Amino acid sequence: MIAIASGSELEQHLVDLHAGAEKAIRASVSDHSSALGRLLQLDLDIKAWEECLRQRPETALLTSARRNLAYAIYCAASGLYSQAYASVRLFLELSFAAVYFSAHELDRRRWVAGRYDFSWSKALDEQDGVLATRFVREFNEDAGRHASIFAEKAAVSYRSCSEYVHGKATHVAALPDSLSFSGSVLTSWSEISIQAAESVLYLLLCRYGGELLPSDDGKLEQGLEAHFSHLKYVRSFLGLPVDDEG
Numbered sequence: 001m002i003a004i005a006s007g008s009e010l011e012q013h014l015v016d017l018h019a020g021a022e023k024a025i026r027a028s029v030s031d032h033s034s035a036l037g038r039l040l041q042l043d044l045d046i047k048a049w050e051e052c053l054r055q056r057p058e059t060a061l062l063t064s065a066r067r068n069l070a071y072a073i074y075c076a077a078s079g080l081y082s083q084a085y086a087s088v089r090l091f092l093e094l095s096f097a098a099v100y101f102s103a104h105e106l107d108r109r110r111w112v113a114g115r116y117d118f119s120w121s122k123a124l125d126e127q128d129g130v131l132a133t134r135f136v137r138e139f140n141e142d143a144g145r146h147a148s149i150f151a152e153k154a155a156v157s158y159r160s161c162s163e164y165v166h167g168k169a170t171h172v173a174a175l176p177d178s179l180s181f182s183g184s185v186l187t188s189w190s191e192i193s194i195q196a197a198e199s200v201l202y203l204l205l206c207r208y209g210g211e212l213l214p215s216d217d218g219k220l221e222q223g224l225e226a227h228f229s230h231l232k233y234v235r236s237f238l239g240l241p242v243d244d245e246g
Contacts, residue, residue: 020179024079027181035190036077042197043069045223046095049204052212052220058098058108065094069197076189079179082164082172088193089161092154095200096123099130099207124155131203140210146231147206154199160192198227205234213237 005013028036046066053059072087097118101108110116123129130136131151136144163171176182205224213220221238228234235242 017179021078021080024179024181025077027183028077028079028186031183032186032190035187035194036073039069039073039190039193039197042194042201042227043073045219045227046197046201046204048215048219048223049201049208049212052215053208056102057105058102061094061098061101065091065098065200068094069193072193076186076193079176079181081175081182081185081189084189085161085164085192088189088196089158089165092158092161092196092200093118093120096120096130096154096203099123099203102207103130103135120158124151126151131199131206136206139208140206142233142237143202143206143209145233146202150199150202153195154203157192157196157199161196201227209237 043066046062046069050059050062050066053062068087068091072084072091075081075087076084097111100118100123101111107116111118124131126132127134129151131147131154133144133147136147164175174182175185201223205228209220215221224234225238225240229238229240232242234240
């Protein structure tokens with residue numbers, strides 16, 4: 001018979017895990033504050049769009065997506081890298097689903113009722129996906145010139161996260177054997193997660209920019225300038241100087 005740990009032993013085991021996570025957090029913040037701070041800022045910039053869309057039925061999905069991005073940041077900083085990758089993947093799925101369902105109300109209702117499965121591959125389809133030219137031009141045609149860049153970022157990020165979700169040996173082997181900090185893993189995760197968050201922010205611009213911009217408080221524009229001022233369309237839209245590049 002397997003011995004069952006006493007309450008005090010269980011508590012000590014969990015406290016030890018917590019101590020390991022706390023140690024990882026301190027190292028993560030010390031060595032990777034710039035990348036983690038950039039992710040937190042992206043989250044706040046996505047939140048600004050979420051707040052403007054509060055009355056729409058698809059916004060609940062975007063709220064859930066942001067919650068998973070927050071979980072991902074916490075897990076990554078705590079040394080829970082597999083869980084961090086899984087949460088970023090779910091963040092992408094829910095964000096893209098929110099935009100997909102914004103234009104497919106019947107599918108959204110069926111999904112809520114459990115009679116429809118959202119397809120990531122369909123959301124990124126080159127012809128009919130939410131960053132495809134045919135979709136973007138109906139809402140914000142000028143934004144379409146850069147949409148393929150962010151479709152590729154989303155695809156690469158999702159694929160990378162899936163390798164960890166499915167336990168691909170070559171990827172999992174790079175993770176620490178115990179709950180501890182790994183600078184190289186956190187660097188890779190941060191790069192993938194920033195790509196994912198940028199793709200979502202640009203997706204929101206494509207879908208809702210034509211309706212919500214200019215914004216009342218300027219927060220949407222501030223986020224766009226912070227992350228996309230290197231893109232000609234965004235610079236032109238925001239009234240910034242534009243050269244022949246970008």
